[in-house]
Amino acid sequence: MSESTIDVLPELKQIVGALLFAAKEPLTVKRMRKAMIETGNGFGGPYEQYAKATDQQIEGALEQLKEDLDRAKAGLSVALVAGAYRLQNDAACGPFVRALLEKNQTMRLSKPALETLAIVAYRQPCLRSEIEEVRGVSVDAVLRKLIDMQLVRVVRRSELPGRPWLFGTTQKFLEHFGINTIDDLPGSQELKRAMPAEEKKKETTGTFPDMENELNEAPADSDADESMAALDEELQTEQNAGEEKA
Amino acid sequence: MDLIKDDYKVSLEVFEGPLDLLLYLIKKDEVDIYDIPIGRITDQYMDYLQLMKVLDLNIAGDFLVMSATLMLIKSRMLLPVEERKDDQEEEEEDPRWDLVRQLVEYKKFKDAADHLEDLELHMENVFGRESEHVELGAPPDIDMRDASIFDLIASLNDALGRVQEEDLQEIFAEEYTVGQKVTYIVENLKIAKRLSITDLFGGMTSRQEIVCTFLAVLELIKLNRIACVQDAHFGDIVVEPREPEVMIDHDEEPEGGDEDSAVQEEML
Numbered sequence: 001m002s003e004s005t006i007d008v009l010p011e012l013k014q015i016v017g018a019l020l021f022a023a024k025e026p027l028t029v030k031r032m033r034k035a036m037i038e039t040g041n042g043f044g045g046p047y048e049q050y051a052k053a054t055d056q057q058i059e060g061a062l063e064q065l066k067e068d069l070d071r072a073k074a075g076l077s078v079a080l081v082a083g084a085y086r087l088q089n090d091a092a093c094g095p096f097v098r099a100l101l102e103k104n105q106t107m108r109l110s111k112p113a114l115e116t117l118a119i120v121a122y123r124q125p126c127l128r129s130e131i132e133e134v135r136g137v138s139v140d141a142v143l144r145k146l147i148d149m150q151l152v153r154v155v156r157r158s159e160l161p162g163r164p165w166l167f168g169t170t171q172k173f174l175e176h177f178g179i180n181t182i183d184d185l186p187g188s189q190e191l192k193r194a195m196p197a198e199e200k201k202k203e204t205t206g207t208f209p210d211m212e213n214e215l216n217e218a219p220a221d222s223d224a225d226e227s228m229a230a231l232d233e234e235l236q237t238e239q240n241a242g243e244e245k246a
Numbered sequence: 247m248d249l250i251k252d253d254y255k256v257s258l259e260v261f262e263g264p265l266d267l268l269l270y271l272i273k274k275d276e277v278d279i280y281d282i283p284i285g286r287i288t289d290q291y292m293d294y295l296q297l298m299k300v301l302d303l304n305i306a307g308d309f310l311v312m313s314a315t316l317m318l319i320k321s322r323m324l325l326p327v328e329e330r331k332d333d334q335e336e337e338e339e340d341p342r343w344d345l346v347r348q349l350v351e352y353k354k355f356k357d358a359a360d361h362l363e364d365l366e367l368h369m370e371n372v373f374g375r376e377s378e379h380v381e382l383g384a385p386p387d388i389d390m391r392d393a394s395i396f397d398l399i400a401s402l403n404d405a406l407g408r409v410q411e412e413d414l415q416e417i418f419a420e421e422y423t424v425g426q427k428v429t430y431i432v433e434n435l436k437i438a439k440r441l442s443i444t445d446l447f448g449g450m451t452s453r454q455e456i457v458c459t460f461l462a463v464l465e466l467i468k469l470n471r472i473a474c475v476q477d478a479h480f481g482d483i484v485v486e487p488r489e490p491e492v493m494i495d496h497d498e499e500p501e502g503g504d505e506d507s508a509v510q511e512e513m514l
Contacts, residue, residue: 020375088374091372093371094371098370108370111363114360114362122355133348135352136264185358
């Protein structure tokens with residue numbers, strides 16, 4: 001290969017842009033890295049450098065791409081939603097896109113549904129009685145509806161007498177509101193932990209802190225040295241989850 | 247009244263709860279949430295409850311619990327401080343404190359819910375490569391965001407206040423039904439496009455007629471045929487038709503609707 005070929009080798013930023021464009025669904029950094037490793041190993045030569053790209057480098061490239069797109073006013077942006085990156089249009093252009101796609105009437109949640117959702121989001125995992133305490137009304141019907149909508153899910157049973165269910169928000173919740181994690185919601189630290197003391201004690205002796213950590217960090221953390229097999233396995237579960245969703 | 251009782255029972259608790267009503271009253275009177283004039287607020291709260299009974303709205307037990315709580319606080323406030331101390335072992339705490347704490351906390355989550363609402367509205371305009379919004383499992387709730395149920399009830403209260411005492415010597419047969427008033431409102435909106443709720447109640451002389459009209463408004467909101475909007479806080483409520491034939495269908499998402507006009511307004 002001559003030097004001129006090396007000149008055409010794309011930057012990481014270009015590659016992630018191309019991947020996001022080609023993918024029909026949001027992409028995790030892992031999936032992008034997998035594509036790079038496969039290409040790097042398959043093509044060899046100067047392409048091998050792509051196989052060595054770390055998650056941090058890919059994230060940096062995504063960040064760069066996002067800045068470039070914003071600066072260029074391309075009508076597009078890169079967003080991190082529920083642990084995966086996606087290309088999306090600028091909200092200001094939304095009305096035009098809606099007209100094009102004939103999606104003028106979208107579903108909106110009612111006030112009680114939003115209130116209940118806010119409590120579940122900040123206090124999760126939380127009991128129905130905790131929600132009712134804050135809202136001062138029975139939330140049975142609303143909660144059921146939110147579960148039907150797949151915005152709220154049952155996390156597990158609590159250890160309290162009667163073993164009542166604990167509720168939490170879902171991936172769909174993050175997608176619907178376009179956020180990456182619950183911590184992106186404002187004031188999450190203030191609103192989060194106001195659990196009654198005795199319950200807190202009971203809960204923290206259980207598996208709940210670990211579970212919460214898992215929930216929060218599952219999409220983000222990973223090692224650069226992971227073997228291809230481990231990556232594959234993770235992607236497999238990711239895909240399975242996606243299929244279940246569909 | 248049988249018709250009203252059986253077919254048009256509106257379950258208020260689906261929309262809002264007692265804390266909502268209290269916050270509404272506090273905001274309306276512009277009183278300090280940390281220093282609630284408990285007597286006045288309790289009276290207003292009871293007035294609303296009374297009104298809901300007139301309407302035969304399904305008053306949730308929660309509303310009654312709250313009225314008991316308010317009464318308790320009110321009576322404790324009347325006790326001299328020394329006696330209060332004997333009664334309770336706790337430090338001499340303001341009897342209102344528990345309620346205030348609850349209200350403040352509820353308010354925080356209400357604000358959090360508003361933020362979620364903003365995000366939701368924002369996301370309506372954002373599409374990914376899949377060109378789809380997240381598909382949620384079920385049809386929308388009744389949209390009561392515009393004018394709150396309490397604003398509506400307040401307007402009913404005004405209307406009822408204007409009615410002169412009925413002459414109770416003679417008893418007439420029932421003259422009005424909710425069904426009639428539904429037709430009346432729909433027909434009128436075809437011509438007027440916008441009706442203020444005061445006009446709607448204006449000229450009505452019997453309580454029954456007003457109550458029927460009010461229930462008809464609630465019913466039409468529920469069917470998504472009309473929307474109640476309020477240009478200013480505590481301002482006059484205006485009834486507007488939604489796009490014709492837009493009904494909440496449990497399988498299909500409604501098409502068109504007020505979004506169209508919203509888009510046009512934005513463009514202008």
